[in-house]
Amino acid sequence: MKKIHFVGIKGTGMSALAQLYARMGYEVSGSDSQEVFFTDELLSKAGITYIGLPSPEKVEHADVVVHSSAYNHEHVEIKRALELGIPVFTYPEMLGRITMERPAVLISGTHGKTTTTSMIGALLTHNEMDPMVVIGSKNYNIGSNARYGAGMLIAEACEYKRNFLNYSPQILIVNNIDFDHPDYFKDHDDVHQAFQQLADKLPFDGLLIACGDDRRCRMLTTHAKVVYFGLHPSNDIYATNIQETRGVLRFDVWEKSVPLGTVQFRSLGQHNVLNALATIALARHLNIPFEMVRASLQDFQGVYRRFDYLGRLGQMDFYDDYAHHPSEIQTTLRAVKNSFPEDRLITVFQPHTYSRTKKFLQEFADSLTLSDEVLLVKLFSSAREADPGDQLSEQLADAIRERGKTVTFVEDFQQGSHYLRQYAKDQQGIVLTMGAGNVRGIGEDSLSLLLESKSE
Numbered sequence: 036m037k038k039i040h041f042v043g044i045k046g047t048g049m050s051a052l053a054q055l056y057a058r059m060g061y062e063v064s065g066s067d068s069q070e071v072f073f074t075d076e077l078l079s080k081a082g083i084t085y086i087g088l089p090s091p092e093k094v095e096h097a098d099v100v101v102h103s104s105a106y107n108h109e110h111v112e113i114k115r116a117l118e119l120g121i122p123v124f125t126y127p128e129m130l131g132r133i134t135m136e137r138p139a140v141l142i143s144g145t146h147g148k149t150t151t152t153s154m155i156g157a158l159l160t161h162n163e164m165d166p167m168v169v170i171g172s173k174n175y176n177i178g179s180n181a182r183y184g185a186g187m188l189i190a191e192a193c194e195y196k197r198n199f200l201n202y203s204p205q206i207l208i209v210n211n212i213d214f215d216h217p218d219y220f221k222d223h224d225d226v227h228q229a230f231q232q233l234a235d236k237l238p239f240d241g242l243l244i245a246c247g248d249d250r251r252c253r254m255l256t257t258h259a260k261v262v263y264f265g266l267h268p269s270n271d272i273y274a275t276n277i278q279e280t281r282g283v284l285r286f287d288v289w290e291k292s293v294p295l296g297t298v299q300f301r302s303l304g305q306h307n308v309l310n311a312l313a314t315i316a317l318a319r320h321l322n323i324p325f326e327m328v329r330a331s332l333q334d335f336q337g338v339y340r341r342f343d344y345l346g347r348l349g350q351m352d353f354y355d356d357y358a359h360h361p362s363e364i365q366t367t368l369r370a371v372k373n374s375f376p377e378d379r380l381i382t383v384f385q386p387h388t389y390s391r392t393k394k395f396l397q398e399f400a401d402s403l404t405l406s407d408e409v410l411l412v413k414l415f416s417s418a419r420e421a422d423p424g425d426q427l428s429e430q431l432a433d434a435i436r437e438r439g440k441t442v443t444f445v446e447d448f449q450q451g452s453h454y455l456r457q458y459a460k461d462q463q464g465i466v467l468t469m470g471a472g473n474v475r476g477i478g479e480d481s482l483s484l485l486l487e488s489k490s491e
Contacts, residue, residue, distance in 0.1 A: 304370025415472025
């Protein structure tokens, strides 16, 4: 295997995997849309420049073809590779090969995987443990969504389609178990069963680090060692005296009844306290001194699209966040209101996937009422789903209005940017773009438009 072709190479996971294989000396090529993503720059820095639109000819000289979960065997390149007898692997199958070659720490859970993986990757790098890291977004400390190293593998493990069962963990972290991906999972029990199957893959000398505050995490069984983290003192690693002020978290950390010390870093919300506690639990297992953990967290610069600061114009601060599930939205909005209690909050939300929006429409409406005002952007469809033609975006807008909140619906970025441009002229507070699609562009375009208007 010398030449690897990646179908959908600009995706966050795919681009990270492509970078790793390029660093390992393989000749990497790929195909994707011409739309510019943040991963374009990361791929270019890794020396991956053979990227173009999909075409059958691109795979004819490849030894292996790798594709993201968004594509099936009807894709022109995958279909051609199969006709030629070229081995075809999915992203999780290809990442799974690496987990069999070196000790792997997998970070799983319905929420919080990317931030926790980033914290751990930054910690091990800070501690000169030379990890190999695969992250679902850009880590500002590492400068990419991937890091090639000779040490252990630190990688996100997504439950969608039970993809994480392709991996072989030595250490498994489970942040939480919630019902998502209703296009695949039937219910909460189905999701829990998938996580149990993953826990069953741990070796006898392995380790399960799980959130003890989460009932379903507590239900996981394993023959490996178990360490629980959380906010309740019944956990092995827990936090007390949590304080958050304008985007800075500070709390005391305990190991059973022994105080370890105080940590402080730029973030907000109890969900990020939990992410940090998972990182600390792993650090204790790896015998990393607490002072090194404290220093690494204090230096933690965050993750692309995780309450990511975009800029300040006039009296409005623009942030962006990836939250796209009702639980994540509720957690993030509550954290923003707690950390910035005096600021008016307008949330610019873009629903993602028809199945998720249809299944959780009422829950989305409930969670978004935590914002002072909502700017709702037309639904961002997924490549893995056909457009059913439902007017789900408008239905969601109506549901929010029924709950007594001001909501404005826009069809596209141009309308959204125009609205925010007018809004920012006489308002102060926080604008938060939110969703798993490309909604961040509305915030970026709005800032650009406002800057242009100031220079006129």
